[in-house]
Amino acid sequence: MKTLVVFYSRSETTKRVAQEVARAFNADIDEVIDKKPRKGILGFLIAGYDATRGKTTEIEFEKDPSSYDLVVIGTPVWNGRVTPAIRTYLLQNREKIRNAAFFCTCAGRPGKCLEQMEGILGKRPVLRKVLMKKRLKEGIKEFVEGLKTLSGS
Numbered sequence: 001m002k003t004l005v006v007f008y009s010r011s012e013t014t015k016r017v018a019q020e021v022a023r024a025f026n027a028d029i030d031e032v033i034d035k036k037p038r039k040g041i042l043g044f045l046i047a048g049y050d051a052t053r054g055k056t057t058e059i060e061f062e063k064d065p066s067s068y069d070l071v072v073i074g075t076p077v078w079n080g081r082v083t084p085a086i087r088t089y090l091l092q093n094r095e096k097i098r099n100a101a102f103f104c105t106c107a108g109r110p111g112k113c114l115e116q117m118e119g120i121l122g123k124r125p126v127l128r129k130v131l132m133k134k135r136l137k138e139g140i141k142e143f144v145e146g147l148k149t150l151s152g153s
């Protein structure tokens with residue numbers, strides 16, 4: 001099964017998960033870049049505000065999701081919500097994504113992040129998982145095992 005792992009990450013946690021998932025499936029990986037500055041205290045505050053308001057943003061990415069059987073999409077949780085970068089990615093690519101799996105990373109309060117992702121894509125993902133920062137290793141293992149069970153490998 002040709003798999004693409006897509007992620008946005010502000011401070012590398014989601015990136016780490018994405019890299020490990022991609023490695024486990026020998027998958028391609030694509031980082032979504034948010035063109036809006038998100039660093040520092042101001043970046044943090046605006047990030048939370050933008051996520052809460054359901055804002056989109058200007059993004060860059062490289063790979064075409066329509067050439068993959070499965071697209072795994074990962075985002076950090078911001079104020080219990082999906083990030084503007086992944087919201088925008090889903091909106092721009094929903095016609096091109098045949099099968100999706102979602103994960104989010106968070107400090108412990110995922111809110112409605114994964115439900116939002118499903119609503120924006122407009123179809124049910126084959127798998128979705130919340131990964132808590134405190135037990136990231138176990139979370140990655142469970143997510144990879146879940147995907148392997150689904151793909152029969």
Ligand SMILES: Cc1cc2nc3c(=O)[nH]c(=O)nc-3n(C[C@H](O)[C@H](O)[C@H](O)COP(=O)(O)O)c2cc1C
Nearest residue numbers: 009010011012013014076077079080106107108109
């Ligand atoms: C603006 C902002 C809002 C956040 N809101 C939440 C939240 O609502 N719940 C939570 O558990 N963690 C929250 N976090 C923590 C991140 O979800 C968590 O640290 C995540 O793993 C960061 O991923 P990254 O390193 O890939 O950017 C927030 C972080 C930021 C920057």
